[in-house]
Structure formats: C-alpha cells, structure tokens
Amino acid sequence: MSTLRLARAVYDSIRTHGEETYPHECCGALLGQSTPDGWWVTRAIRAGNTRTDSAHNRYNIAPLELLQIEREARRQGLDVAGFYHSHPDHPAQWSTTDFAEAHWLGCSYVITEVARGEAAMTNSFLLTGRIEEEKQFVQESILLED
Numbered sequence: 001m002s003t004l005r006l007a008r009a010v011y012d013s014i015r016t017h018g019e020e021t022y023p024h025e026c027c028g029a030l031l032g033q034s035t036p037d038g039w040w041v042t043r044a045i046r047a048g049n050t051r052t053d054s055a056h057n058r059y060n061i062a063p064l065e066l067l068q069i070e071r072e073a074r075r076q077g078l079d080v081a082g083f084y085h086s087h088p089d090h091p092a093q094w095s096t097t098d099f100a101e102a103h104w105l106g107c108s109y110v111i112t113e114v115a116r117g118e119a120a121m122t123n124s125f126l127l128t129g130r131i132e133e134e135k136q137f138v139q140e141s142i143l144l145e146d
C-alpha cells in the first residue's frame with residue numbers, strides 16, 4: 001500500500017482552503033518528492049476554480065495555471081506530486097467525474113470533505129496504471145509529519 005507523507009502545514013492549508021471556499025469546491029496542486037513508498041509532499045499551491053458552471057461539485061485547474069505550477073515545482077527542485085480538492089457536504093470519496101478528469105498517472109489525489117463549512121475527512125487516492133486505459137484510483141494512507 002502506498003503512503004502519502006504530508007507535512008502537517010500542507011494538510012492544514014488544504015483543509016483551510018476548503019473551508020474558505022465553502023460551499024464551493026477549492027482545488028490546488030501538491031508539490032513534493034517521490035519516495036519508494038509514495039509521495040512526500042512539502043508544498044501545496046492554491047489554484048483558482050475555473051469551473052463557474054457548477055463550482056460546488058466540479059473543479060478544474062486552467063492550463064496556464066498548471067504550467068505555472070509545474071514551473072514553480074521545477075524552480076524548487078520538486079515534482080508535481082498530485083492535486084487536491086474539496087467536497088462540500090459530500091464524502092471524501094472520488095466521483096466518476098473526478099476519475100474521468102484525472103490523467104496524472106502516478107500522482108496522488110487528495111479529497112477533503114467539508115461538512116457545513118468545516119473540514120471533515122481527508123482521503124488520498126493514488127492514480128495507478130501505466131496507461132490511461134488501465135488507470136485506477138487506489139486509496140492510500142496519509143502520514144502527517146511535523
């Protein structure tokens with residue numbers, strides 16, 4: 001089983017972001033380093049939710065913003081380890097839309113439930129598979145580090 005090592009400050013900032021944008025979804029990127037057991041995430045970058053059609057249950061990071069995120073990661077000697085978003089008043093489980101829109105094989109997708117404005121459960125899912133047709137979300141454990 002894969003483990004997502006998450007700096008506590010990053011974990012807190014993801015959850016705070018979700019509370020701030022409630023009842024809309026928040027989203028962002030996770031930067032870190034690859035380890036034999038999974039990603040070690042030391043930074044989160046907030047992204048604007050570009051979905052205005054239904055921001056409460058859809059999220060999206062604009063291509064230009066993604067490019068800036070990748071550039072920022074490189075500048076810090078880190079990789080894009082994954083992405084996060086919130087589920088306002090919905091469980092921290094991936095939706096069929098989340099799965100369809102996930103294309104970064106090998107990356108971690110973190111989902112935080114925000115229940116009535118307060119961050120609740122946070123889960124992480126590793127997108128496994130060598131090619132898009134084989135991809136799968138596999139839940140991984142989250143290890144918080146101070």
Ligand SMILES: [Zn+2]
Pocket residue numbers: 057085086087094095098111
């Ligand atoms: Zn979702």
